[in-house]
Amino acid sequence: MEELFAICRTVEIDDGQASGFVLMRMDDDGEPEPWPILITRKGNNFYGFENVCPHQGERLDATPGQFMDEEGNFLTCGHHHAQFDLDTGHCFIGPCQGQKLKTVTLVIDDGDVCVTGVKLFDEDTPGPDDEPDAPEIMITSD
Ligand code: FES
Numbered sequence: 001m002e003e004l005f006a007i008c009r010t011v012e013i014d015d016g017q018a019s020g021f022v023l024m025r026m027d028d029d030g031e032p033e034p035w036p037i038l039i040t041r042k043g044n045n046f047y048g049f050e051n052v053c054p055h056q057g058e059r060l061d062a063t064p065g066q067f068m069d070e071e072g073n074f075l076t077c078g079h080h081h082a083q084f085d086l087d088t089g090h091c092f093i094g095p096c097q098g099q100k101l102k103t104v105t106l107v108i109d110d111g112d113v114c115v116t117g118v119k120l121f122d123e124d125t126p127g128p129d130d131e132p133d134a135p136e137i138m139i140t141s142d
Helices: none
Strands: 004-009 018-026 032-042 045-050 091-093 106-109 112-116
Touching: 004 018, 004 032, 004 106, 045 106, 045 112
Parallel strands: none
Antiparallel strands: 004 112, 018 032, 032 045, 106 112
16 A cells, blocks of 8 residues: 555645645655645545646745635635636636646545655655745654
């Protein structure tokens, strides 16, 4: 079985909302690189995406942690206001209409939202500091 990395508890993300995290993954040279992702929730389903807008490669949350449109229905890029479905990451309006956020594979394990299929550095691995606005997270692996 693939290694699981717990990112947060399921109860920490409200239905219809999104939360952002900056993980540290291994690049092709085995070096740590910051990896911003976001996790959305619709009912009891959770969806993971890379926090990279298909339009210009910016993080969606121009204001850190702010992912939703004013009505709170869709993911919105804070730069040029592309809007994305919470469950598919599909952009239905905006400059990257028709494109999609890149999917991150999630597994729910005993109430934890976990990512899998990537090599992440854990907190004991030396690496560059997380971005200052990123929420502090504890990564554990099974
Ligand atoms: S960078 Fe996201 S809409 Fe332009």
